[in-house]
Amino acid sequence: MSYLRLAIAAVVVAAPSSAAVATPVSAVATNTFPFWGEYRAENLINGSGLTDGLHSNSYPAMWMTDLGVNTASITFVLGARYTLTSATIWNYNFGNPAEFQSTILRGVKDFKLFGSTNGVDYSELFGGTLGLGTGQPLAGQTVSFAGAARFIRLDIVNNYGQGTYAERDWNTGLSEVRFAGAVPEPMTWAMLVAGFGLTGAVMRRRTAVLAV
Numbered sequence: 001m002s003y004l005r006l007a008i009a010a011v012v013v014a015a016p017s018s019a020a021v022a023t024p025v026s027a028v029a030t031n032t033f034p035f036w037g038e039y040r041a042e043n044l045i046n047g048s049g050l051t052d053g054l055h056s057n058s059y060p061a062m063w064m065t066d067l068g069v070n071t072a073s074i075t076f077v078l079g080a081r082y083t084l085t086s087a088t089i090w091n092y093n094f095g096n097p098a099e100f101q102s103t104i105l106r107g108v109k110d111f112k113l114f115g116s117t118n119g120v121d122y123s124e125l126f127g128g129t130l131g132l133g134t135g136q137p138l139a140g141q142t143v144s145f146a147g148a149a150r151f152i153r154l155d156i157v158n159n160y161g162q163g164t165y166a167e168r169d170w171n172t173g174l175s176e177v178r179f180a181g182a183v184p185e186p187m188t189w190a191m192l193v194a195g196f197g198l199t200g201a202v203m204r205r206r207t208a209v210l211a212v
Helices: 002-013 097-104 186-211
Strands: 017-022 026-029 072-091 110-116 123-129 141-156 173-184
Antiparallel strands (some): 026 072, 072 173, 110 123, 110 141
8 A cells, every 4th residue: 555655755746847937047149249349249148237126228238239130130049948928029229319310219129039949940930019218217018929949049030220211221129138938847747757666566466365
Protein backbone atom coordinates (compact mmCIF):
# COMPACT_ATOMS: atom_id res chain seq x y z
CA MET A 1 0.00 0.00 0.00
CA SER A 2 2.89 2.38 0.77
CA TYR A 3 4.20 1.87 -2.78
CA LEU A 4 0.83 2.88 -4.19
CA ARG A 5 0.73 6.04 -2.07
CA LEU A 6 4.25 6.90 -3.27
CA ALA A 7 3.26 6.44 -6.91
CA ILE A 8 0.15 8.60 -6.55
CA ALA A 9 2.18 11.30 -4.79
CA ALA A 10 4.63 11.35 -7.69
CA VAL A 11 1.78 11.98 -10.10
CA VAL A 12 0.20 14.69 -7.94
CA VAL A 13 3.47 16.56 -7.38
CA ALA A 14 4.24 16.69 -11.11
CA ALA A 15 3.09 19.91 -12.79
CA PRO A 16 3.34 20.83 -16.46
CA SER A 17 4.42 24.46 -16.05
CA SER A 18 4.82 27.42 -13.72
CA ALA A 19 3.90 31.06 -14.21
CA ALA A 20 6.92 33.24 -14.94
CA VAL A 21 8.14 36.55 -16.24
CA ALA A 22 10.12 35.58 -19.33
CA THR A 23 13.15 37.82 -18.82
CA PRO A 24 15.40 37.63 -21.91
CA VAL A 25 19.05 36.74 -21.32
CA SER A 26 20.17 38.79 -24.33
CA ALA A 27 18.90 41.12 -27.05
CA VAL A 28 20.50 41.74 -30.44
CA ALA A 29 19.38 44.36 -32.98
CA THR A 30 20.08 44.39 -36.71
CA ASN A 31 21.32 47.97 -36.30
CA THR A 32 22.00 50.37 -33.44
CA PHE A 33 22.91 54.04 -33.10
CA PRO A 34 26.73 53.91 -33.21
CA PHE A 35 27.85 56.84 -31.07
CA TRP A 36 29.13 56.94 -27.47
CA GLY A 37 28.56 53.25 -26.78
CA GLU A 38 25.00 53.94 -25.64
CA TYR A 39 21.56 53.17 -27.11
CA ARG A 40 22.45 49.46 -26.95
CA ALA A 41 19.90 46.69 -27.54
CA GLU A 42 20.73 45.38 -24.05
CA ASN A 43 19.06 48.51 -22.69
CA LEU A 44 15.73 46.98 -23.73
CA ILE A 45 16.03 44.19 -21.14
CA ASN A 46 18.02 45.70 -18.25
CA GLY A 47 15.54 48.29 -16.98
CA SER A 48 17.80 51.24 -17.82
CA GLY A 49 15.05 52.94 -19.83
CA LEU A 50 12.65 52.88 -16.88
CA THR A 51 12.23 54.68 -13.59
CA ASP A 52 9.92 53.02 -11.04
CA GLY A 53 8.28 51.02 -13.82
CA LEU A 54 7.61 54.11 -15.94
CA HIS A 55 9.44 55.64 -18.89
CA SER A 56 12.76 57.26 -18.11
CA ASN A 57 13.51 60.46 -20.00
CA SER A 58 17.19 59.51 -20.36
CA TYR A 59 17.41 58.80 -24.07
CA PRO A 60 20.94 57.26 -23.99
CA ALA A 61 19.49 54.61 -21.64
CA MET A 62 17.07 53.51 -24.36
CA TRP A 63 17.79 51.80 -27.69
CA MET A 64 17.78 53.56 -31.06
CA THR A 65 18.43 52.63 -34.68
CA ASP A 66 21.42 53.74 -36.73
CA LEU A 67 21.57 57.05 -38.59
CA GLY A 68 19.40 57.07 -41.69
CA VAL A 69 17.52 53.93 -40.61
CA ASN A 70 13.98 53.83 -39.19
CA THR A 71 13.34 50.06 -39.21
CA ALA A 72 15.06 47.17 -37.46
CA SER A 73 14.63 43.67 -36.08
CA ILE A 74 15.46 42.86 -32.47
CA THR A 75 15.92 39.25 -31.39
CA PHE A 76 15.35 38.40 -27.73
CA VAL A 77 16.84 35.16 -26.38
CA LEU A 78 14.63 33.91 -23.55
CA GLY A 79 16.98 31.21 -22.26
CA ALA A 80 14.18 28.63 -21.91
CA ARG A 81 11.08 27.53 -23.77
CA TYR A 82 8.10 29.60 -22.63
CA THR A 83 4.41 29.42 -23.41
CA LEU A 84 4.02 33.16 -23.82
CA THR A 85 0.86 35.09 -23.05
CA SER A 86 1.82 38.76 -23.43
CA ALA A 87 4.47 41.38 -24.05
CA THR A 88 4.80 44.79 -22.44
CA ILE A 89 6.57 47.46 -24.49
CA TRP A 90 7.71 50.90 -23.42
CA ASN A 91 8.01 53.05 -26.53
CA TYR A 92 10.72 55.65 -27.13
CA ASN A 93 9.59 58.59 -25.08
CA PHE A 94 12.17 61.37 -24.95
CA GLY A 95 11.31 65.03 -25.31
CA ASN A 96 8.55 67.53 -24.74
CA PRO A 97 6.06 67.54 -27.64
CA ALA A 98 5.66 71.30 -27.32
CA GLU A 99 9.38 71.76 -28.01
CA PHE A 100 10.62 68.49 -29.52
CA GLN A 101 7.68 67.03 -31.46
CA SER A 102 10.01 65.60 -34.09
CA THR A 103 12.03 63.78 -31.39
CA ILE A 104 8.93 62.14 -29.89
CA LEU A 105 8.07 60.89 -33.38
CA ARG A 106 11.03 58.50 -33.18
CA GLY A 107 8.68 56.19 -31.29
CA VAL A 108 7.74 52.88 -32.93
CA LYS A 109 4.35 52.88 -34.66
CA ASP A 110 3.62 49.53 -36.36
CA PHE A 111 5.40 46.35 -35.30
CA LYS A 112 5.22 42.55 -35.41
CA LEU A 113 6.28 39.82 -32.99
CA PHE A 114 7.55 36.45 -34.18
CA GLY A 115 8.35 33.37 -32.08
CA SER A 116 10.76 30.47 -32.58
CA THR A 117 11.77 27.42 -30.56
CA ASN A 118 15.04 26.87 -32.48
CA GLY A 119 16.18 30.38 -33.41
CA VAL A 120 15.80 29.62 -37.13
CA ASP A 121 12.14 29.06 -37.97
CA TYR A 122 9.86 31.91 -36.87
CA SER A 123 6.08 32.26 -36.95
CA GLU A 124 4.09 35.43 -36.41
CA LEU A 125 2.57 35.81 -32.94
CA PHE A 126 1.23 39.36 -33.03
CA GLY A 127 1.01 42.45 -35.17
CA GLY A 128 -0.15 45.85 -33.98
CA THR A 129 0.49 49.51 -33.30
CA LEU A 130 2.09 51.20 -30.30
CA GLY A 131 0.74 54.45 -28.93
CA LEU A 132 2.92 57.54 -29.21
CA GLY A 133 4.64 58.85 -26.09
CA THR A 134 4.11 62.30 -24.61
CA GLY A 135 7.51 62.93 -23.10
CA GLN A 136 6.05 62.33 -19.64
CA PRO A 137 6.57 59.11 -17.61
CA LEU A 138 4.21 56.44 -18.90
CA ALA A 139 3.46 52.81 -18.12
CA GLY A 140 4.24 50.15 -20.70
CA GLN A 141 1.74 49.05 -23.34
CA THR A 142 0.72 45.39 -23.01
CA VAL A 143 -0.33 43.20 -25.93
CA SER A 144 -1.73 39.68 -25.51
CA PHE A 145 -1.05 36.64 -27.66
CA ALA A 146 -0.29 32.93 -27.30
CA GLY A 147 2.68 30.93 -28.52
CA ALA A 148 5.59 28.76 -27.44
CA ALA A 149 9.06 30.21 -27.99
CA ARG A 150 12.69 30.31 -26.89
CA PHE A 151 13.36 33.28 -29.16
CA ILE A 152 11.25 36.33 -29.94
CA ARG A 153 11.88 38.65 -32.87
CA LEU A 154 10.38 42.13 -32.84
CA ASP A 155 10.19 43.68 -36.31
CA ILE A 156 9.74 47.47 -36.47
CA VAL A 157 7.71 48.36 -39.55
CA ASN A 158 7.77 52.16 -39.20
CA ASN A 159 7.85 55.06 -36.76
CA TYR A 160 5.60 58.06 -36.19
CA GLY A 161 7.97 60.48 -37.92
CA GLN A 162 8.11 58.91 -41.35
CA GLY A 163 7.15 61.44 -44.00
CA THR A 164 6.56 64.15 -41.39
CA TYR A 165 9.88 65.48 -40.12
CA ALA A 166 12.52 64.45 -42.61
CA GLU A 167 15.39 65.62 -40.43
CA ARG A 168 14.20 63.32 -37.63
CA ASP A 169 13.05 60.37 -39.71
CA TRP A 170 16.54 58.89 -39.37
CA ASN A 171 16.01 57.03 -36.13
CA THR A 172 13.50 54.84 -34.31
CA GLY A 173 13.72 53.84 -30.65
CA LEU A 174 12.30 51.80 -27.79
CA SER A 175 12.79 51.95 -24.02
CA GLU A 176 12.09 48.45 -22.66
CA VAL A 177 10.48 45.16 -23.67
CA ARG A 178 9.28 42.40 -21.32
CA PHE A 179 7.44 39.11 -21.84
CA ALA A 180 5.19 36.99 -19.63
CA GLY A 181 4.01 33.40 -19.78
CA ALA A 182 4.80 29.99 -18.32
CA VAL A 183 7.90 27.85 -18.57
CA PRO A 184 7.55 24.07 -18.92
CA GLU A 185 9.54 22.11 -16.35
CA PRO A 186 11.14 18.98 -17.89
CA MET A 187 11.79 17.43 -14.47
CA THR A 188 8.11 17.50 -13.56
CA TRP A 189 7.20 15.85 -16.84
CA ALA A 190 9.73 13.15 -16.04
CA MET A 191 8.16 12.74 -12.59
CA LEU A 192 4.74 12.52 -14.20
CA VAL A 193 5.81 9.71 -16.53
CA ALA A 194 7.65 7.92 -13.73
CA GLY A 195 4.63 8.28 -11.46
CA PHE A 196 2.30 6.69 -13.98
CA GLY A 197 4.82 3.91 -14.59
CA LEU A 198 5.20 3.23 -10.89
CA THR A 199 1.45 3.24 -10.40
CA GLY A 200 1.04 0.70 -13.18
CA ALA A 201 3.79 -1.50 -11.76
CA VAL A 202 2.22 -1.45 -8.30
CA MET A 203 -1.21 -2.28 -9.66
CA ARG A 204 0.18 -5.19 -11.65
CA ARG A 205 1.99 -6.46 -8.54
CA ARG A 206 -1.21 -6.28 -6.48
CA THR A 207 -3.13 -8.11 -9.20
CA ALA A 208 -0.51 -10.87 -9.25
CA VAL A 209 -0.63 -11.20 -5.46
CA LEU A 210 -4.43 -11.42 -5.44
CA ALA A 211 -4.33 -14.07 -8.15
CA VAL A 212 -2.07 -16.23 -5.97
